[in-house]
Amino acid sequence: MQRRSLVYSVLGVAIAVLLIAFPLATHSLAQRSTSASPPLRNLVQEFDPVIMPEATAYSVFTTNPDTPHQVWYRISGGDALFRQRLRVFVENASPRPQNQLPPESALRQEITTNAPTGWFVFPSETGIFTYYFDGDHRTTPNSPWENAFGLKVKRTRFSNGNLYELGFEDQASLDDYNDLELQVAIVQPS
Numbered sequence: 001m002q003r004r005s006l007v008y009s010v011l012g013v014a015i016a017v018l019l020i021a022f023p024l025a026t027h028s029l030a031q032r033s034t035s036a037s038p039p040l041r042n043l044v045q046e047f048d049p050v051i052m053p054e055a056t057a058y059s060v061f062t063t064n065p066d067t068p069h070q071v072w073y074r075i076s077g078g079d080a081l082f083r084q085r086l087r088v089f090v091e092n093a094s095p096r097p098q099n100q101l102p103p104e105s106a107l108r109q110e111i112t113t114n115a116p117t118g119w120f121v122f123p124s125e126t127g128i129f130t131y132y133f134d135g136d137h138r139t140t141p142n143s144p145w146e147n148a149f150g151l152k153v154k155r156t157r158f159s160n161g162n163l164y165e166l167g168f169e170d171q172a173s174l175d176d177y178n179d180l181e182l183q184v185a186i187v188q189p190s
């Protein structure tokens with residue numbers, strides 16, 4: 001009888017430890033919002049926007065696995081008839097083929113509006129990481145979310161990283177690429 005209650009106590013402690021440790025472990029991969037802006041310095045080059053008519057998501061990844069990097073992002077706005085959704089995924093891996101997303105377990109944030117937000121920032125990481133920004137929309141409040149029809153990307157290079165300005169398109173006619181707009185920064189001193 002005593003042995004059984006000891007087993008139950010040990011089990012209870014083990015479960016309590018798991019309950020505390022698991023959120024801590026997952027939290028280390030989560031983004032947080034901040035009043036600061038990405039510390040990009042010294043503009044090097046502004047590139048012309050690139051139109052990607054078939055793209056439903058955009059991935060940002062490290063090309064230098066030896067130096068710590070940090071990824072920032074925010075919704076900057078959008079001019080759309082339909083409801084917009086942003087989903088952000090992170091994987092400790094090289095980029096997947098265009099338009100392929102990681103599993104739901106790699107989902108780090110979901111926002112179901114294109115109202116502007118402050119900056120979110122992921123913890124600093126070192127190694128091969130890929131951050132996916134997936135733009136969706138739906139035509140009525142109860143219809144299923146649908147993939148964007150395309151994407152416009154404008155990159156600006158700084159001495160310590162890159163800023164990407166993304167605009168998702170929610171019309172098959174590809175009219176303006178401004179329905180869900182994001183800013184994504186990867187800061188990585190070389």
Ligand SMILES: [Ca+2]
Nearest residue numbers: 170171176177
């Ligand atoms: Ca549009």
Ligand SMILES: [Ca+2]
Nearest residue numbers: 079080178179
């Ligand atoms: Ca629009």
